[in-house]
Amino acid sequence: xxxxxxxxxxxxxxxxxxxxxxxxxxxxxxxxxxxxxxxxxxxxxxxxxxxxxxxxxxxxxxxxxxxxxxxxxxxxxxxxxxxxxxxxxxxxxxxxxxxxxxxxxxxxxxxxxxxxxxxxxxxxxxxxxxxxxxxxxxxxxxxxxxxxxxxxxxxxxxxxxxxxxxxxxxxxxxxxxxxxxxxx
Numbered sequence: 001x002x003x004x005x006x007x008x009x010x011x012x013x014x015x016x017x018x019x020x021x022x023x024x025x026x027x028x029x030x031x032x033x034x035x036x037x038x039x040x041x042x043x044x045x046x047x048x049x050x051x052x053x054x055x056x057x058x059x060x061x062x063x064x065x066x067x068x069x070x071x072x073x074x075x076x077x078x079x080x081x082x083x084x085x086x087x088x089x090x091x092x093x094x095x096x097x098x099x100x101x102x103x104x105x106x107x108x109x110x111x112x113x114x115x116x117x118x119x120x121x122x123x124x125x126x127x128x129x130x131x132x133x134x135x136x137x138x139x140x141x142x143x144x145x146x147x148x149x150x151x152x153x154x155x156x157x158x159x160x161x162x163x164x165x166x167x168x169x170x171x172x173x174x175x176x177x178x179x180x181x182x183x184x
Contacts, residue, residue, distance in 0.1 A: 009074060015066045015070040027047075095164045117144055120140040
């Protein structure tokens with residue numbers, strides 16, 4: 001969008017330049033011969049200089065309309081550019097907030113995994129000592145698996161928001177600490 005705005009400024013400058021008179025000189029060199037024998041004679045050579053002068057005296061209305069149209073188009077592009085910048089800032093702020101929330105949720109989920117892992121390890125130890133049944137030890141694994149699945153979902157959401165952040169920043173942006181996926 002910035003390049004469109006810059007090019008619109010060039011169109012305004014071109015419309016302003018049309019108000020100034022222009023002077024140009026056109027020149028040509030040629031050969032005029034009907035017969036091949038006359039081709040290289042001095043009489044067949046032609047040199048011509050044509051001066052030209054353009055005065056925009058009677059084009060004032062058209063030039064004003066062209067300048068006004070260029071300015072209007074430039075103002076519309078500036079408005080679109082400003083809106084695009086505001087949208088990008090809003091997207092970065094919203095995505096950054098979501099990433100922070102997801103980071104906190106991932107920490108809480110890791111704590112949940114640790115808590116249910118302790119309960120599962122306790123049930124497994126009771127089974128190995130013969131105090132509890134194998135069914136109890138197997139049932140203690142289910143909450144651990146469910147919490148790990150929840151952690152994978154959070155990690156997926158974090159990756160999605162990381163991509164959204166990169167997009168909001170114009171692409172190519174990479175934070176120093178990317179989202180790490182670890183098997184737990």
